[in-house]
Amino acid sequence: MKTKMKIRVSIVEDNLRLRGSLSKLIELSEGFECASRHETAESALAELPGVKPDVILMDINLPGKNGVDCVCELKPLLPKTQIVMFTVYENTELIFKALAAGASGYLLKQTPPDELLTALRDVYNGGSPMTSHIARKVVASFLQTGNASRELEQLTPREQEVLDHLAKGFLYKEIADAMNIRFDTVHSHIRKIYEKLHVRTRTEAVNKFHRAGSPSSQKLPVEV
């Protein structure tokens, strides 16, 4: 079904000319359509939840609220929408902030049009388009724990409890029994957890959980 559907792209970019060219590029390209254009983070925040695009191309240097903060607020509202940062500067700190906020890709504005389109397709298909230079920094950082624990700290106590059981491999209904709540409530908690951890499966969540748990604070394998 998705093969025939166009990828709906929204643009957040304060520069009028660039916004126009991007919009045109996308509209004129096979398999894409431009779902919306936004000049500021504020208007993007207000309008994008209604637009529900597949992909957002987000400038970082916006007037007022910057693009990273915008992603922070936007991603929880649109968990399925992929976000690609789009900027002139290859700023390491911003890269990580943006990725931590839930962005999936990081492109430079000097990227040629065909590569840009490829990147949009990539991110739509679950990839993370970025330059190899950026990728290397990201990989290096992920080898250290840093990021995951910050995400884990955003979980409420109850959610952490559920995650704990998830990590032990319990079924939803077993978690429900162990915590004396309904199956559906477990389900609700898990949806929240996945959203906050930016994952889509149990194993991804458990991996973050284990990676964040420092080597010294190992969880016990068994209860006898």
Place this chain on the structure above:
Amino acid sequence: MKTKMKIRVSIVEDNLRLRGSLSKLIELSEGFECASRHETAESALAELPGVKPDVILMDINLPGKNGVDCVCELKPLLPKTQIVMFTVYENTELIFKALAAGASGYLLKQTPPDELLTALRDVYNGGSPMTSHIARKVVASFLQTGNASRELEQLTPREQEVLDHLAKGFLYKEIADAMNIRFDTVHSHIRKIYEKLHVRTRTEAVNKFHRAGSPSSQKLPVEV
């Protein structure tokens, strides 16, 4: 040979009265002598390498640096010295941390004097004195990790490859793509893996996978 030599015991305990009673108990007991007494982890760290006792009785709840961390630093300096943790709480997490740090025994403060002396002799002779309740947890964990690595070795190369992808949270179809085989073949491999690992879910399998490969599979210093 060892029958005539006294076992030299050092005490690390912040409580003055308890430190005194322990010291007295040891001094008055046949075959023991109290090599030194320390009020804090810091002073123990500074003085114990010079004392070189046979056994250290180490409180966990010390002011400042706790007993577990103290063991971490002390054990490399005194590899031949046996360390027994001594605490009021039977805290599972602390037990494992202490054992991982190099302690050999774990005693509760409520242990009667004669049993305490027996435990000190035990640990001096290569044993690991602990309550049966604690021992059971340790054994369970030991057996589990031991089995896990043995079980993992029974996997064929191809199965290990699949498990590797499983652990990363890939979907079956993603594994299929990554390995250039059919979805059903991935399915077949996974059935075999689960059978060999005696698990019924992905998370259980991944847990075994991680436990076997992680440093937590180190030999715990126990003989139960």
Place this chain on the structure above:
DNA sequence: ATTCATATAGCCATTATTGGTGAGACACGG
């Protein structure tokens, strides 16, 4: 008083996983 976060719960639909069974190709050792 009203917003906000949290915990709880339910319904519906789709996708993913698990389990049972069978089977062909191929290599390796007896």
Place this chain on the structure above:
DNA sequence: CCGTGTCTCACCAATAATGGCTATATGAAT
């Protein structure tokens, strides 16, 4: 040559997990 194990693929059925909604209650914060 035969048996055994491995890798491959397939079909079927049942269960589990995921995602999108909505909704109520409660307490904390504004």
